[in-house]
Amino acid sequence: MDLAVxxxxxxxxxVVVSIVTNRNIGTLALxxxxxxxxxxxxxxxxxxxxxxxxxxxxxxxxxxxxxxxAQVNGTLEKITRYAIKxxxxxxxxxxxxxFFTAFILASIGPGHxxxxxxxxxxxxxxxxxxxxxxxxxxxxxxxxxxxxxxxPIAPTGVIAKGILDGMGLTDVSVVLWMNMLATHVxxxxxxxxxxxxxxxxxxxxxxxxxALANIQVEAFDRNxxxxxxxxxxxxxxxxIFRVDVGLGAFAIGALLSLLKVADEGKAxxxxxxxxxxxxxxxxxxxxxMSKIGGMDLFADIMARFSTPYTVTLxxxxxxxxxxxxxxxxxxxxxxxxxxxxxxxxxxxxxxxLALVSTIVVAGHLTDxxxxxxxGAVFIAQAGPKTDKTKLFRDMLIWGLSMSVVGAVVSWLFxxxxxxx
Numbered sequence: 001m002d003l004a005v006x007x008x009x010x011x012x013x014x015v016v017v018s019i020v021t022n023r024n025i026g027t028l029a030l031x032x033x034x035x036x037x038x039x040x041x042x043x044x045x046x047x048x049x050x051x052x053x054x055x056x057x058x059x060x061x062x063x064x065x066x067x068x069x070a071q072v073n074g075t076l077e078k079i080t081r082y083a084i085k086x087x088x089x090x091x092x093x094x095x096x097x098x099f100f101t102a103f104i105l106a107s108i109g110p111g112h113x114x115x116x117x118x119x120x121x122x123x124x125x126x127x128x129x130x131x132x133x134x135x136x137x138x139x140x141x142x143x144x145x146x147x148x149x150x151x152p153i154a155p156t157g158v159i160a161k162g163i164l165d166g167m168g169l170t171d172v173s174v175v176l177w178m179n180m181l182a183t184h185v186x187x188x189x190x191x192x193x194x195x196x197x198x199x200x201x202x203x204x205x206x207x208x209x210x211a212l213a214n215i216q217v218e219a220f221d222r223n224x225x226x227x228x229x230x231x232x233x234x235x236x237x238x239x240i241f242r243v244d245v246g247l248g249a250f251a252i253g254a255l256l257s258l259l260k261v262a263d264e265g266k267a268x269x270x271x272x273x274x275x276x277x278x279x280x281x282x283x284x285x286x287x288x289m290s291k292i293g294g295m296d297l298f299a300d301i302m303a304r305f306s307t308p309y310t311v312t313l314x315x316x317x318x319x320x321x322x323x324x325x326x327x328x329x330x331x332x333x334x335x336x337x338x339x340x341x342x343x344x345x346x347x348x349x350x351x352x353l354a355l356v357s358t359i360v361v362a363g364h365l366t367d368x369x370x371x372x373x374x375g376a377v378f379i380a381q382a383g384p385k386t387d388k389t390k391l392f393r394d395m396l397i398w399g400l401s402m403s404v405v406g407a408v409v410s411w412l413f414x415x416x417x418x419x420x
Contacts, residue, residue, distance in 0.1 A: 003041050007294030010036050011285060011335065019325045024274055026281025026330065033285045041292060051287030053280055056162040059246030060155050060276050066253040067110035068267035070231065075224040076105055076118055081217040084126070091130050092200035095137060098123055099144035099188055103181065106148030108231055109249075111155040112364075113272065113329075115145040116374045120381035128383040135394050136195035138378035140188050142368045147184035149329075149364060150177040153238055153245050155272075156329045159279055160360060163337045172353060175420050176360055182419070183361045183409055187402070223261035230256050278330035286334050299342040308349035312415045315343070315355060316362035316407035324366040324399050327373065332363040354414035361413075365406035369399020 010032040018025035033051070037043040070076050083101040087093040098119070106115040119141055127137035149156040152173040161173050192198070220228070230252045237243040257264045289295045306314045315336070323332045336359045344352060367374040370392050379395065382388050413419045 002293075003036070004289075004293030004297045006040060007036050007285075007289040007292055008297050011289060011294065011298075014282070014285065015322065015326055015331055015335075018327075018331070024278055024281075025327070026274075026278035029281040029285035033288050036285075037288045037292075043288075043291075048284065048288060051284045053162060053283045055246075056159065056283070057276065057280050058250075059158045059162070059244075060279070061271065062246035062249035062253070063109050063153060063155055063158065064111075064114070064271040064276070065267065066230070066234065066249040066256075067114065068270040069253055069256055069262040069264070070227045071110065071114065071118060071270055072266045073223050073227060073262035075220070075227045076110065076115070077122070078217065078220060078224060079105065080119060080122065081215070085215050085217050091132065092197065094126075094130065095132065095140040095192060095197060095200075098137075099140050099147075099185075102141050102144030103148040103184075106145045106154055107151035107177070108148075108235065109151075109153050112145040112149040112367075113155075113275065113373050113377075115148070116142055117377045119145070120377045124378060124381045124386070125383045128385045132200065133196045134382055134386045134391055135398075136191060136197060138375070138382075138391070138395065139191040139195070139368055139398060140197075142374050142378055143184045143188045143191070146364045146367060146374060147181045148177075150180045150360060152177065153235065155275070156333070158245065159329050159333055160337065163283075163333060164356065167338065167341060169352060169356065172356070175353070176357060179357045179361060179413070179419065180364065183365065183406075183413060186409065187365060187405065191398075223259075226256060226259055226261050230261075275327070275330060278327060279334060282330055282334040286338055290338060295339045296342055299339045299346055302339075303343055303346035306343070306347045308347050308351075309415065310411075311343065311347050311349055312351075312355055312358040313407050313411040315340075316358040316410040317403060319359050320362040320366045320403035320406040323363040323372065324369040324403055325371050328363040328367055332359065336363070351415065353420075354418070357414045357419075358407075358410035362403075362406035362410045365402040365409070366399050368395055368402070370395045372399065375399060 014025050014028045014032055017023060017028055033048050037048045038045055080101055083097050087097050102115055102119055106112045123137055123141050124134055127134050148154060151157045157173055234248050234252050237248050238245050302315060319332050319336050340352060340355045344355060369375045370379050375395050379388055379392055382391055
């Protein structure tokens with residue numbers, strides 16, 4: 001069998017096994033890279049290891065270390081409580097405020113999975129207390145967090161930037177970030193209308209709204225103020241002085257740790273090591289596939305079903321459908337983004353940014369499926385009054401429907417309307 005075919009089969013096996021068994025695809029991808037590249041392809045192990053994205057690892061580790069400190073010392077949770085207090089009892093505004101709170105928190109560094117996990121418990125309990133549909137709350141807050149996923153300093157944005165820089169597509173991070181915000185606002189508005197958001201405007205003056213208006217929040221303490229200052233310093237350093245985000249985050253995090261703003265041991269344990277291993281491991285396998293023709297073969301298969309006008313629709317649907325069961329940052333971005341230029345060349349299109357935006361957006365829109373991490377954390381943290389079986393079913397229907405909606409929305413935004 002041709003080595004390119006073997007490498008593509010290896011990627012498919014890794015994806016399927018990770019979906020069926022819930023095992024980390026990164027470890028499996030690294031093992032398959034050794035088998036396919038060295039034992040079957042005769043490559044030196046050193047050449048295979050060169051495909052390991054060291055720079056990406058440092059960036060992800062640095063950012064998640066800094067925000068591990070912010071999570072451990074309660075900074076992020078307190079910001080959320082202040083956001084809840086800001087609605088002053090107007091229940092209908094709460095999902096909207098929480099959407100943008102999740103967006104901002106995810107954007108400034110922790111990323112959508114960390115913020116979803118952080119917010120899931122308080123917002124799902126709050127939904128029961130004030131009479132908001134748990135499904136509506138999960139979809140709005142989850143999509144808000146995902147809207148911030150492509151921030152230039154958020155983990156998923158860092159992953160995409162590392163891949164795209166290697167493809168020669170630079171300085172598009174802000175465009176992708178805003179594209180994510182626009183599309184997630186659109187689907188969240190749809191959820192707000194479908195699942196009772198408009199009816200919440202009748203709840204003003206009720207006992208629930210009064211309880212919400214009287215919520216108490218303590219002032220930020222010394223450690224939390226220092227943490228917020230550190231985060232802003234990192235953002236300014238990255239934007240103005242082009243400081244490396246990973247090393248900059250380590251420097252500021254180390255300083256904050258010396259100032260004892262949080263328990264460093266707990267912060268390190270809070271870092272998403274599984275995700276980091278997942279992303280970097282898949283990148284090694286994808287890099288190997290690029291060298292031996294596996295990615296060309298993958299592009300050939302999708303090109304057979306695409307035209308220059310429909311390539312975003314086809315790829316968006318495939319990426320979204322896989323993402324409903326697998327990790328967007330760990331599987332979709334490392335596997336699909338590198339093949340975008342080759343695929344466009346085969347179908348005769350030059351709309352690289354449109355296809356990249358489609359992969360990013362469509363891949364994320366299905367992540368409120370309960371089979372994906374983001375959706376799963378909201379179901380796991382649903383309050384005691386919530387029917388979790390029904391919530392699981394409803395979120396699964398929503399997630400799978402987004403494979404079609406996401407593909408169509410992406411095609412309309414980036415191919416038909418040619419949004420930047």
